[in-house]
Amino acid sequence: MAFVFWLVLRGGGLPILPDASVLGAVRWWTVGAYALTLVGWSVVRAMRTRHLLRPIANVPPRQILAVSWIGFLAIFVLPFRLGEVVRPTLYHNKGNLSFAAATGTVGAERIIDGLILMIVLGIALPLGRPLSPLPDHIGKLPIPVVAVPAAAYSMLVLFICAFFAMALFYWRREFARRVTSRVFGLFSPRLGDFLSRQVEKMSEGFRFLPSPKHFVPYLAETFLYWALAAAGMWLLAWGCGLHGVTFAQACTFMGVLGLGIIVPGAPGYFGAFQGSVYAGIALYFDESVVLGPGSAYVFLLYVVQLGMMFVHAAAGTLIDRDHAPAAANVDGPSKL
Template sequence: MTGTEDRRSARRQWWLRLSLSLVIAAGFCFALFRKIQLIPADPWVPAWVLPSYLATLIAYFVFRAGRWHYLVAPLGEVELRTTLPVSMAGTMWIMVLPLRLGEFARPLFLAQKTEIGVGQALGTVAIERVVDGLFVCALFFVALPMLPEVHGEQAVAVERLRSLGLLASGGLFGVLAVLVAMALSPGTVGRLVKATLGRLIPPLAEKLEALARGVAEGLAALPSIGPLLKFLLGTVAYWASNAVGTWLLARGCGLDISFPAALAMMSVLGISLLIPGGPAQFGIFHYGMILGLSMFVSEAVVHDQGSVFIFWMFVTQLSMGLVLGIIAQRMLALDWRATLTGSRAAQPRPDPS
């Protein structure tokens, strides 16, 4: 297949994914219409609320982006001044692109600025996603005993989410086991992929094998205990700032909930966002928030104060992610077209001295 045909195929796949994601988003929009006000009739909140929440968002994005450095550093010569903006830009594309396709942005951007392969970096992204998933599941179960006693619809919602949390935890532990196996035997993984998927899709056999081997090698190069602890501390700081911000914004929007309740609500949202959705995570984000709120307040409160809370959380997180991501992308002169074509779109270049 020629380069022109590759680009045409990539464009066709992109438009197909975009069309599918728009259909998903439209379905969510229709389903959400009666549950919340997507644009509240009275969205205004006290003057202190948004500045306070935006301050927690800055910490949220910095810790989220910065911790990735400690997973990437063992893969090659790379500095924090490169990985931080690369991660910021990648986070923006995760938030914007549908079906979680933005997860490929960081590995592609990193390949533009360093000699680290896309497959290797994808291994670190996989570990990060699994750790985040297990972390929010753990937070949910830690918060449950601290919640006030609920009855009726709220009790049913709590039990339903408890079951979903157990299901998500089991699935994530299964994925973690697969990743550990890949890290222990990179060569075997490459041969296994070639012998299975490679036979089903012969033209992609070599690419699939190389990608699987690269991911496995990236996992095998996981950092020693010191850097790994720094990554975990960054993860704790990232979710802590998120929890504080969630609690502050909820209180500012007129929702009388405790900090443990905000922690549980944030955890439900985090678990929900593991599911691929439409552009800007529209719909998945809103339903995650509705599920979290349903543990503590009635449907009427969700439709009133809850709509204001969800509106501001969605708008501010998306806006902040876009602003920081665009700044980071321009700082490193990253070729954003790589996120759409799935290629490096530029030859790797060493970090500026």
């Protein structure tokens, strides 16, 4: 699949590897600085999870870092988002946290991240002053840049609905359990009973919702996480030669990238990653800039992110070598 995307991008005139002349104009110190911002970004992204876990389990910070960093790499490199199951599996294997409850925390994280990112995109996109009219192609490819605003606001509505559905699922979890049991029980009573129990356990992962002590710090650290991500992308964009790029535009690049990789796809998000960032740049810059300095930006953004994820995953395996159970359960939710 990744090879197919490579052929499509190459055939459409979107460089995967930028020209040497374009790379020669890069301010290379910004590449190293961007890598350093990814260290802080990754630590905040991982450690904010403690606010979701504390209502159901006492997981050591070292373990949170290790599981998160390994999980982030798995999400990035495995196709079709199969890596999403890695963190729940590791939390379950390392301690007394059920797989279903851990899956609930990961699901909550995804919904809140998507909601905040789409809010940021919805605000930043017009503030960055897009081109008028917006292009309907990039290079030879009919990438509908003009459709990005509509897609962004549609996804914002979707994530708002998902957030309220999550809240309803938690506060009416007994109703959700009964409905699951009855619907799937029509096919198999044992299956209905099993799935209803998993639904109840998964709702444990939402126990942070009614607690300002956990929910508010989590939101604050999530905003910090996205701010660090946008600041790093802003610095790298400037370093690659996107002169005049603003912070609002960098936030838009980040949001369009997030929008483009929501749908499960190829390993490493290859193709979707590059196409999304190109589309974000094309909202504000002429095609000559998109295919020139923009190609260096797309390439370095991808390579540095992927490289740092491998570094963090390797660090994760070193800082938590002890595979003995380490998570002490608070209220004792049963294992899967």
